[in-house]
Amino acid sequence: MENGVLRLPLGFRFHPTDEELIVHYLNRKIQSIPLPFPIPEADVCRSDPWSLPGDPLQERYFFSRVEIKYPNGKRSNRTAKSGYWKPTGLDKKVVDSRNKQVGTKKTLVFYTSKPTKGSKTDWVLHEYRITNPTQGVENWVICRVFLKKKARKDVVMDEEVVQDGNRGSVFYEFIGGPRKFDLNLDGGGSSCSGSSGITVADKDEDEENSK
Numbered sequence: 001m002e003n004g005v006l007r008l009p010l011g012f013r014f015h016p017t018d019e020e021l022i023v024h025y026l027n028r029k030i031q032s033i034p035l036p037f038p039i040p041e042a043d044v045c046r047s048d049p050w051s052l053p054g055d056p057l058q059e060r061y062f063f064s065r066v067e068i069k070y071p072n073g074k075r076s077n078r079t080a081k082s083g084y085w086k087p088t089g090l091d092k093k094v095v096d097s098r099n100k101q102v103g104t105k106k107t108l109v110f111y112t113s114k115p116t117k118g119s120k121t122d123w124v125l126h127e128y129r130i131t132n133p134t135q136g137v138e139n140w141v142i143c144r145v146f147l148k149k150k151a152r153k154d155v156v157m158d159e160e161v162v163q164d165g166n167r168g169s170v171f172y173e174f175i176g177g178p179r180k181f182d183l184n185l186d187g188g189g190s191s192c193s194g195s196s197g198i199t200v201a202d203k204d205e206d207e208e209n210s211k
Helices: 018-030 149-165 203-209
Strands: 060-065 083-087 092-095 101-112 119-130 140-147 170-173 180-183
Touching: 018 060, 018 092, 018 101, 018 119, 018 140, 140 149
Parallel strands: none
Antiparallel strands: 060 140, 083 101, 092 101, 101 119, 119 140, 170 180
16 A cells, blocks of 8 residues: 555556455455555545546546435435536345355446536446445445546546647646646647546446436
């Protein structure tokens, strides 16, 4: 761990399965058992995805608590500074090697602005819960946050364009939605701007949500 960010040796990737996330991480977390690998805590549902710790172009994992929006209710509070997380599709059952259900996986998409008027972005959240949690730990979840594949490629291509065309200082602001570039090419005041817009959902993600 370094400043709350996972650091792995070059060539290694942290890519656990759904079962591993629930059985070996979330279940151990709520029982205060040492984890196989450290995962940071963050208030994911109340945060803009691009503001969370770590590299926004990589999958990031966090332990988080889900806040109930109203007393005596079951609806979760998923409102962030710049928008909100909206569930999509049905929850998916997560089973172990014996085909026993150990938890559920919920898929959410981040929308900017306010509910009912929000604009869909390319940020996706997979939220994992254990099955039949004991009282006091039912709000603990583990989250996987990532940009869709096409959006990640767009960001990399934009960065390459900036680097190739740069002859002076460059200011790059990554905010997960529109991206702005100020290029001082010859030391003057010229500038240009670009926007990622909203990309089409990945085929594999759409197929998963339709199940």
